[in-house]
Amino acid sequence: MNKSFPIGIFDSGIGGLSVLSKIQSQLPGESLIYVADSLNAPYGTKDNLIILRRAIVIVDFLIKHHQIKLLVIACNTATAAAIKELRSIYSIPIVGMEPAIKPANEASVLKKVGILATEGTLKSSKFSALLDTYSGDTQFYTQPCVGLVELIEQGHLESKEIITLVHKNLMPLYEKNVDVIVLGCTHFIFIKNIVEDFFDKKVTVIETGSAVAIQVQRKLNEFSLENNGPNIQRIIYSNSPNENMDKIIHSILAANKFEYVFYSNWNEEQ
């Protein structure tokens, strides 16, 4: 395996761009290839097998076209649904992500935490195991946020519609008096401000992008795969034409230079 090969990253859509941005800051000398499977979003209401099949198509593409040296599943739902199977299929290191239960338990003074995640993540056995292991003496309240990923994918980042839906999901958590909110879905980074405003900035909002970036660095070290440029490649592929994509990429990736490629050719026959 060559150190200069890229890191592959995927999500059901634009949510994982927040993780991509953290990896880019943490590891500026790495080539990064991101796949947004927006045509098939949301994953959160789909069966594990369907998600696994999508993941295999994407990882095969990343290996065939970019020879990736490490894979990041920048999606809580796909991690819960498929990481175990993906690790048994592919020999490259795979880093996944999961809701930050342990940090939330440590951060909550009132010992009451709200979790926003997809239905798929919240129903998964991986999530139950996580709660069993790390919830400590904290009470966790979950909200599946149905319809939110779809709105974010459509580029509704500040519309009335999205604010109403987020408030509807936050109200039960407010009534429970939570002092920490876990963003357990990578798409929800885009509603962080709405969450903070709703609670009048009196809650701590936790997301996992930075922790994932550190874990990626650890894995690269472990396998002696860390790269230091200078000829690096940065590409974002998406299979759904999204007129807001440029705006979204620039809002989240600031001055970093990523090439955006619309690629419609992913299907399971490939």
Ligand code: DGL
């Ligand atoms: N962004 C993904 C996650 O972290 C999945 C959202 C979806 O497609 O439902 O869970």
